[in-house]
Amino acid sequence: MRVASDLAKCQGYGNCVAIDERHFDLDDDGLVVVREEHVTQEERDTADEAIRSCPVAAIWLEDVR
Amino acid sequence: MTIDQSLPSQRVSDLIDITAGEISREIFVDEAIHKQELENLFPRAWLFVGHASQVPNPGDYFSSWMGSDPVLLTRDDRGEIYVLLNSCRHRGMKVCRYDEGNTMQFTCPYHAWSYSIDGSLVDVPGDLHGVPHLKSAYQGQLEKAKWGLVRCPRVHNYKGLVFATWDEQAPDFLDYVGDFHWWLDNLADAFDGTEGGTEVFHGVLKWRIKSNWKFVSENFLGDTYHGASTHASVEAVGIGPGGKGKRRHGERQNQGGFSKGRMKTSFRLGHGASDNLDYELPYPEFAEPELTEYFEHAWNKRAEKLRAEGRPLGGRGPATMFPNMSFAAGFPRSILVAHPISPTETEVWRWFLVDKDAPDFVREWLRQYYMRYGGPAGMTEQDDMENWDYATNASRGVVARRYPYNYQQGLDREQPSELDRAVHSDHAIAGEVNARAFYRRWAEYVDNLSQQELTERAQVDERIDRIKERQAKSAAELEGQA
Ligand code: SF4
Ligand code: FES
Ligand SMILES: [Fe+2]
Numbered sequence: 001m002r003v004a005s006d007l008a009k010c011q012g013y014g015n016c017v018a019i020d021e022r023h024f025d026l027d028d029d030g031l032v033v034v035r036e037e038h039v040t041q042e043e044r045d046t047a048d049e050a051i052r053s054c055p056v057a058a059i060w061l062e063d064v065r
Numbered sequence: 066m067t068i069d070q071s072l073p074s075q076r077v078s079d080l081i082d083i084t085a086g087e088i089s090r091e092i093f094v095d096e097a098i099h100k101q102e103l104e105n106l107f108p109r110a111w112l113f114v115g116h117a118s119q120v121p122n123p124g125d126y127f128s129s130w131m132g133s134d135p136v137l138l139t140r141d142d143r144g145e146i147y148v149l150l151n152s153c154r155h156r157g158m159k160v161c162r163y164d165e166g167n168t169m170q171f172t173c174p175y176h177a178w179s180y181s182i183d184g185s186l187v188d189v190p191g192d193l194h195g196v197p198h199l200k201s202a203y204q205g206q207l208e209k210a211k212w213g214l215v216r217c218p219r220v221h222n223y224k225g226l227v228f229a230t231w232d233e234q235a236p237d238f239l240d241y242v243g244d245f246h247w248w249l250d251n252l253a254d255a256f257d258g259t260e261g262g263t264e265v266f267h268g269v270l271k272w273r274i275k276s277n278w279k280f281v282s283e284n285f286l287g288d289t290y291h292g293a294s295t296h297a298s299v300e301a302v303g304i305g306p307g308g309k310g311k312r313r314h315g316e317r318q319n320q321g322g323f324s325k326g327r328m329k330t331s332f333r334l335g336h337g338a339s340d341n342l343d344y345e346l347p348y349p350e351f352a353e354p355e356l357t358e359y360f361e362h363a364w365n366k367r368a369e370k371l372r373a374e375g376r377p378l379g380g381r382g383p384a385t386m387f388p389n390m391s392f393a394a395g396f397p398r399s400i401l402v403a404h405p406i407s408p409t410e411t412e413v414w415r416w417f418l419v420d421k422d423a424p425d426f427v428r429e430w431l432r433q434y435y436m437r438y439g440g441p442a443g444m445t446e447q448d449d450m451e452n453w454d455y456a457t458n459a460s461r462g463v464v465a466r467r468y469p470y471n472y473q474q475g476l477d478r479e480q481p482s483e484l485d486r487a488v489h490s491d492h493a494i495a496g497e498v499n500a501r502a503f504y505r506r507w508a509e510y511v512d513n514l515s516q517q518e519l520t521e522r523a524q525v526d527e528r529i530d531r532i533k534e535r536q537a538k539s540a541a542e543l544e545g546q547a
Contacts, residue, residue, distance in 0.1 A: 011177055013195035014205070030198045053186055055172050055179035055195045 001061045002037040003047065009058035016059055020050035024059070032058060077101065078508040083501040086473030090460045092504075093277040098511070099408040106388060106510040107132025108231040111241045113390035113402055114138050114148055116416060117225045118264035124167045124182065130404045130412075131229060136217065137161055138227060141182045141190040142169070148217035148229040149191045153178055160214065164268075170194060171214070180214050191216050224253035224261035226400075234516040244484040245336040247376075248384045251394040255420040256348065256360065258367035263398070266419040266431065270440035271412060276453035278389055278411040279507070281403035284449060285383040285391030286337040287329040287490070287499030290474070295452060299444045304437045306396060308352035313438070313445060315349025315396045328480060328489035329496050333526040335387030335506030337499030341482075341489055342377040349396060356430055363420075387506055397431075397438050409457050415439050415446075472497045472504075477535070479528050486526040502528075 003023050012030035016023075022043065025033045039047045039061065051059050077098055080089035092098055112131045119127040120140040127138040128151060135151040137160075153160050158175040172179040181187045181194035192213035199205055217229045221238035226249060228238055235241065242249065255262030284291070296313065303309035327344045331337045340346075348360035371378055381395040392400045397417065404412040417435045419428055439446050459465060475496035480489040490496025509519055 011197035012200065013179065013197055014199040015195045026200055030201045049185075052183075053194070055170055055177070 001039045001044070001047075002064050003034050003039060003059060004062050005032050005034050005059045007031055007058075009056050011056050011058070013055055015053040015055065016050040019053055020046045023047055024050060034059075038064075076508075077511045078505075081504050081508050082469075083472070083505050086471060086476050086497065086501065087469040088472055088504055089469050090466050092507075093279060093457060094408050094461045094466065096408055099405065101511050101513075102405065103133045105513040106507065107405070108134075109235060109510060109516065110388050111219075111221070111228045111230045111235065111238055112388075113386070113400065114220075114227050114229050116265045116400075116418075117146060117222055117227055118421075119165065120146065122167065124169045125165075126161065126163075126168065126182075127165045128161060128163065131217070131231070132405065135159060136229075137171070137214075139182050139190065142184050145190070146220060146222055146227060147182065147190050148220050148227075149180075150215035150217070152215070154193065154212045154214065155196075178212075187213070189213065189216065223249060225263065226253050232516065236516065236520055240520075241334070242336070242386065243332060243334050244487060245332050245334070245338070245384075245386060247342055247380045248336075248338050248382055248392075248394065249386070251380050252382075252392050252398065252400070252418070255363075255422070256367065257363040257420070258370040259420075259422075262421050263418040264421050266417040266428070266435070270415040272441040273406065273410060273412050274450050274454055275409055276411055276450070276457040277408055278403035278405045280453040280456065281401065281411060281413060282385045282387075282389050282391060283500050283503065284453075285339075285393070285401065286385040286503055287331070287339045287383075287496070289329070289339050289494045290497075291449075291452070292494075295448045296445060299448060302444065304434075304444055306349040306351045306356070306434065311350075311352075314393075315351075316346060327493040328491070329493075329499050330482060330484065331479075331488055331490070331499040331502045331528075332484075333486040333502060333506075333523045333528075335503050336385065337503055338380065338382050338384035339499075340379055340381060342380045342484070344379040345377075346379065346381060346395065351430075353430070355426065359424075359427055385503070387503065388510070397435050399435065399439055401439075409461065472501055474498075477531070479532055481529065481532050486523065486529075488526065488528045488532065498528075 010032045014026055016032060017026055023036050025035045027033045077092060080092055114129045115127045115138040120138055123140055123142045125140045129136050129138055137149045137151045139147045139149060151159055151161055153173040155176055155178050158173050160171040160173045169183045170179050170181045177197045179195040180191055182190040184190055187194050193209040196207060217231060218233050220229045253261050253263055299313050303311060305311050305313040306315040328341045329339055330341050348364045351357045368378055383393045385391040389403045400416040402414045406412055419431055437444060475490050475498050478491045479498050480491050482489050490498050509522055
């Protein structure tokens with residue numbers, strides 16, 4: 001799986017970063033930056049929690065095509 | 066917050082003379098008194114918020130009011146019910162503007178602070194879960210745990226009826242209700258006696274009237290006196306179960322207000338009902354035989370169950386739980402809350418209940434009956450609203466306000482009751498004992514007696530002593546004659 005994001009939706013809550021620093025970070029404008037796209041099986045739970053914690057659903061997981 | 070001290074300080078108890086049976090009109094029209102009610106009564110009493118069946122699933126919410134404050138009745142991810150103040154902690158925006166729905170988070174429309182009711186994301190449902198630009202706006206320092214939606218500290222789910230109070234010092238719900246709970250039981254239990262076997266039927270009817278909220282409470286509390294005049298036209302039309310020529314609540318001609326053995330019940334705690342527990346009123350005869358059969362079966366099942374428990378079968382109301390939750394637990398079976406808007410405006414909400422396991426033909430019959438009976442377009446409701454609006458309007462005048470209302474029916478004619486701190490009227494229709502007790506309790510709250518004083522005052526019902534004195538006196542007189 002890989003992480004995807006929509007910068008038009010992101011409001012810079014930073015919830016994702018607080019939960020999953022490996023995959024998410026904030027840029028200088030305070031918006032989300034995906035640090036690492038790839039999500040391993042072991043990382044899956046943490047990534048899911050970060051995604052659920054986003055109040056505006058600006059991040060999600062997709063299948064690698 | 067305290068009351069504006071520039072107002073002449075007045076004790077509302079001075080406006081209520083329950084010994085003489087006179088109550089000043091000011092309490093129905095005066096701005097300052099209304100403000101005192103909002104400050105001292107509504108945040109300290111137990112109020113009806115909504116029904117658990119309105120929020121059956123995790124994430125469900127229902128928007129309601131407690132006095133002057135908008136609240137959200139919510140169910141979190143573990144199935145727990147919460148009552149949250151529907152006002153953002155940032156600038157007060159109403160975080161949720163829908164009547165009901167499902168969501169795990171309330172994101173404020175103004176600056177998008179986001180509150181969650183998902184216990185896996187926040188410590189307590191309603192907590193602040195995110196603010197936009199946390200990093201730049203607050204340098205990541207905002208103490209989110211401190212800025213959650215304000216939570217109502219006391220919530221009680223009574224057989225699906227959800228009550229709440231803002232006051233940590235308030236008595237437990239069951240102590241607040243006392244023996245009046247029998248009426249709540251009949252409201253919440255199914256027609257066949259199944260405990261808590263009811264659910265809310267469709268939406269909530271909401272409308273505004275140009276009237277003081279206490280007119281509504283008082284009417285349901287025990288004003289059976291108005292029926293024959295106010296509802297004469299409804300009776301003529303025949304909107305009840307039996308159709309034309311039959312009565313609107315389905316009573317036979319010798320029942321209801323006209324029956325022998327029916328009395329009103331008045332509690333020292335302020336609650337009141339138009340009937341008593343020993344007064345049995347079987348379900349009506351319907352124009353449609355299959356409905357008569359259905360309800361006859363339900364009545365027999367209930368009678369058997371309750372008799373086995375040693376419980377009387379009466380107690381259907383209409384009734385009012387102090388201060389502003391009124392209901393009837395028969396035909397119709399409906400809850401009516403009078404939300405105070407101003408001294409002369411009230412928003413009335415009507416919920417209708419139906420048995421969870423009621424078949425479609427029963428639901429459909431009740432739906433039609435409820436529509437023609439209640440709500441802004443219902444005929445019975447229109448009759449009452451007309452009175453309350455005009456009564457409020459004609460009581461606002463400078464001269465009108467000099468003259469009190471009369472509450473003298475049944476003065477010193479109260480009858481003893483087997484219930485705790487309660488008395489009965491001596492007549493089914495006449496008798497304003499319920500209203501007198503309601504306004505006394507109202508004044509105790511509005512004059513801001515402490516919760517401890519409120520409890521102490523209601524510890525004894527001196528009306529019972531008066532009854533005993535009266536009985537002793539007449540016994541002595543009889544002896545003197547002998
Ligand atoms: S939680 Fe959502 S809104 Fe907040 S920074 Fe991450 S992606 Fe953006
Ligand atoms: S008022 Fe709610 S976020 Fe500003
Ligand atoms: Fe009425």
